[in-house]
Amino acid sequence: MKAVSVSELNSFALDVLGRCGVSRQDAETTAEVLVTTDSWGVFTHGTKFLGDYTRRLRAKGLNPQGRPAIQKEGAAWAVVDGDRSLGMVTGVFAMKLAIEKAAASGVALVTVHNSYHFGAAGYYASMAAARGQIGVAVANAIPSVSAPGSRGPVLGSNPFAFAAPSAHQGAMVLDISTAAVAGGKIMVAAAKGEPVPEGWLVDNKGEPTSDPNLFLQLQAFLTPMAGHKGYGLALMIEILSGGLSGGALREKIGRFVDGPGTAADYSHAFLAINPGVFLGESAFAGRMDDLFAGIRRLPSSRGVANIKIPGEIEQARRREALASGIELPADVAEVLRSVAIETGCPMPAFLG
Amino acid sequence: MKAVSVSELNSFALDVLGRCGVSRQDAETTAEVLVTTDSWGVFTHGTKFLGDYTRRLRAKGLNPQGRPAIQKEGAAWAVVDGDRSLGMVTGVFAMKLAIEKAAASGVALVTVHNSYHFGAAGYYASMAAARGQIGVAVANAIPSVSAPGSRGPVLGSNPFAFAAPSAHQGAMVLDISTAAVAGGKIMVAAAKGEPVPEGWLVDNKGEPTSDPNLFLQLQAFLTPMAGHKGYGLALMIEILSGGLSGGALREKIGRFVDGPGTAADYSHAFLAINPGVFLGESAFAGRMDDLFAGIRRLPSSRGVANIKIPGEIEQARRREALASGIELPADVAEVLRSVAIETGCPMPAFLG
Numbered sequence: 001m002k003a004v005s006v007s008e009l010n011s012f013a014l015d016v017l018g019r020c021g022v023s024r025q026d027a028e029t030t031a032e033v034l035v036t037t038d039s040w041g042v043f044t045h046g047t048k049f050l051g052d053y054t055r056r057l058r059a060k061g062l063n064p065q066g067r068p069a070i071q072k073e074g075a076a077w078a079v080v081d082g083d084r085s086l087g088m089v090t091g092v093f094a095m096k097l098a099i100e101k102a103a104a105s106g107v108a109l110v111t112v113h114n115s116y117h118f119g120a121a122g123y124y125a126s127m128a129a130a131r132g133q134i135g136v137a138v139a140n141a142i143p144s145v146s147a148p149g150s151r152g153p154v155l156g157s158n159p160f161a162f163a164a165p166s167a168h169q170g171a172m173v174l175d176i177s178t179a180a181v182a183g184g185k186i187m188v189a190a191a192k193g194e195p196v197p198e199g200w201l202v203d204n205k206g207e208p209t210s211d212p213n214l215f216l217q218l219q220a221f222l223t224p225m226a227g228h229k230g231y232g233l234a235l236m237i238e239i240l241s242g243g244l245s246g247g248a249l250r251e252k253i254g255r256f257v258d259g260p261g262t263a264a265d266y267s268h269a270f271l272a273i274n275p276g277v278f279l280g281e282s283a284f285a286g287r288m289d290d291l292f293a294g295i296r297r298l299p300s301s302r303g304v305a306n307i308k309i310p311g312e313i314e315q316a317r318r319r320e321a322l323a324s325g326i327e328l329p330a331d332v333a334e335v336l337r338s339v340a341i342e343t344g345c346p347m348p349a350f351l352g
Numbered sequence: 353m354k355a356v357s358v359s360e361l362n363s364f365a366l367d368v369l370g371r372c373g374v375s376r377q378d379a380e381t382t383a384e385v386l387v388t389t390d391s392w393g394v395f396t397h398g399t400k401f402l403g404d405y406t407r408r409l410r411a412k413g414l415n416p417q418g419r420p421a422i423q424k425e426g427a428a429w430a431v432v433d434g435d436r437s438l439g440m441v442t443g444v445f446a447m448k449l450a451i452e453k454a455a456a457s458g459v460a461l462v463t464v465h466n467s468y469h470f471g472a473a474g475y476y477a478s479m480a481a482a483r484g485q486i487g488v489a490v491a492n493a494i495p496s497v498s499a500p501g502s503r504g505p506v507l508g509s510n511p512f513a514f515a516a517p518s519a520h521q522g523a524m525v526l527d528i529s530t531a532a533v534a535g536g537k538i539m540v541a542a543a544k545g546e547p548v549p550e551g552w553l554v555d556n557k558g559e560p561t562s563d564p565n566l567f568l569q570l571q572a573f574l575t576p577m578a579g580h581k582g583y584g585l586a587l588m589i590e591i592l593s594g595g596l597s598g599g600a601l602r603e604k605i606g607r608f609v610d611g612p613g614t615a616a617d618y619s620h621a622f623l624a625i626n627p628g629v630f631l632g633e634s635a636f637a638g639r640m641d642d643l644f645a646g647i648r649r650l651p652s653s654r655g656v657a658n659i660k661i662p663g664e665i666e667q668a669r670r671r672e673a674l675a676s677g678i679e680l681p682a683d684v685a686e687v688l689r690s691v692a693i694e695t696g697c698p699m700p701a702f703l704g
Contacts, residue, residue, distance in 0.1 A: 074457065279596065
């Protein structure tokens with residue numbers, strides 16, 4: 001299959017979302033988040049999710065005409081009701097609000113409930129960096145990750161993203177799961193019939209296991225990143241997102257395996273910090289140049305060109321994608337073909 | 353050695369700090385942080401540090417009469433110049449300021465430069481929880497931790513702490529290093545002549561090593577927690593603390609091995625969030641009760657009484673310490689004896 005251009009992939013996403021009743025503006029927002037994520041090479045969180053999202057939009061678990069609204073606010077904070085909109089629609093709405101408030105207040109925290117899976121947390125943190133601010137984005141999700149001493153899942157793989165701008169060295173963008181590994185890696189091992197490394201899974205007695213099939217049977221669960229540390233960070237994220245927004249917590253969050261007509265009530269939180277008030281915007285960006293360039297110049301080990309600033313690899317992939325298109329992995333193309341058929345969208349050439 | 357009471361240990365700390373020219377009020381602040389930390393059983397970050405602090409106070413690397421001052425501020429933020437005060441004095445000053453601002457603004461971020469090692473980050477986060485708020489505390493330090501692909505240290509073990517209150521279930525207090533393990537564990541292995549587990553250290557070629565002696569010779573360095581994730585979080589902390597305060601970054605921070613007369617310029621950042629504005633304070637605290645109690649009730653694996661909320665073990669140790677005193681480890685007692693001698697303080701009975 002040849003590479004698809006960013007604009008072709010974007011047009012396809014707009015088309016299928018429109019066919020599910022999503023407004024042009026909300027479809028543009030959603031397509032931009034998902035296609036940007038694919039252009040970073042983060043295919044697990046990009047347009048592949050159109051499969052799930054379009055099914056939920058058509059079954060009305062997601063509200064195609066949802067309008068996120070400010071429920072309560074102050075100069076430096078707000079609570080947003082997502083109105084069961086697409087997570088990208090609520091996420092972009094809330095992060096823009098945080099950036100706007102931080103521009104005046106120096107710092108702002110916006111929490112969101114009644115939303116859904118919002119794709120890559122790093123997208124929202126990057127929105128702040130693109131405007132010269134520092135951004136943090138977190139979200140909760142249905143429990144799939146064990147805690148030290150548990151016999152089952154305790155919290156979601158609750159992602160954490162942070163971004164900071166520089167003047168000339170690109171933005172730092174960190175986007176991590178608080179699980180030790182992504183569930184997708186376990187599924188790959190199961191498909192190949194291979195065991196997974198020690199430390200990735202615990203079974204329903206809380207004992208380590210290397211059998212990926214137990215994970216598929218909900219008899220084994222992911223471990224948290226770095227043990228109690230990842231569990232603690234996931235609990236922090238649960239509190240900042242669902243806890244501070246009034247949204248669902250832990251097992252009360254809707255599950256992927258529930259019918260697509262079920263409301264999910266995911267929560268998010270977005271923090272924006274305006275370095276301009278602390279130090280002056282250009283002084284801060286210059287300090288970040290020195291910090292990032294200083295790390296890049298440090299001696300690296302054999303076979304490593306330079307020590308990476310988080311997000312550097314994804315930004316290089318994006319430049320490549322904008323110049324030469326995106327090579328969609330086979331699993332993504334397969335999902336997109338189903339989406340075209342299910343939504344009655346003519347099959348685009350790049351999926352032919 | 354019999355247990356020392358919290359008040360006896362506190363009196364000793366007050367006495368030695370007073371003998372180094374620290375005011376009664378600042379000595380009380382410092383003693384409270386360090387003795388509370390010991391009462392949690394976190395002896396690596398408690399009164400043991402009086403050895404280093406009193407030497408620096410007497411050599412004037414730390415300013416015994418330092419007065420942290422607000423350099424610049426808004427309703428929801430401030431930059432504090434620590435005036436080379438003890439890290440506990442600047443830390444408590446700045447976290448109090450963040451809590452006060454968040455009470456009115458909903459959220460507040462205070463950054464600090466020109467400070468020093470502030471002990472346990474969890475103390476400052478807990479200050480917010482004790483007042484019904486959410487707290488975050490971070491700090492940078494001289495590089496001692498490698499990054500993926502590095503041949504040497506890139507960032508400090510930059511700690512991260514988060515605390516959230518509940519109505520009846522105690523506070524959650526997470527306090528973690530972004531290094532995989534504490535340097536102290538490497539020193540214990542070296543003293544015993546034992547190798548350390550794979551994954552704790554990399555040598556100056558960036559290759560894994562299990563030889564703890566290389567660490568003592570500055571030929572091997574700690575690994576970040578969870579690889580690129582811990583490195584990314586440490587870089588985030590560097591940015592929030594030193595980056596946003598105008599303080600020293602990375603190798604420009606003063607080193608423990610420099611003479612005690614050298615200024616160190618550590619930086620911190622403190623975030624406070626007032627849940628009252630988001631949801632109403634009692635609604636939030638009740639939600640945290642449900643969240644924490646729900647996790648504690650989950651089935652646990654063999655030999656585990658219940659899944660722990662971060663900070664639970666330390667809070668139980670503190671109740672025990674307040675009732676029955678603190679059993680100081682031998683290494684702490686030895687440091688405190690030296691401190692008594694060096695500062696001309698009569699040897700207290702509990703060190704006899």
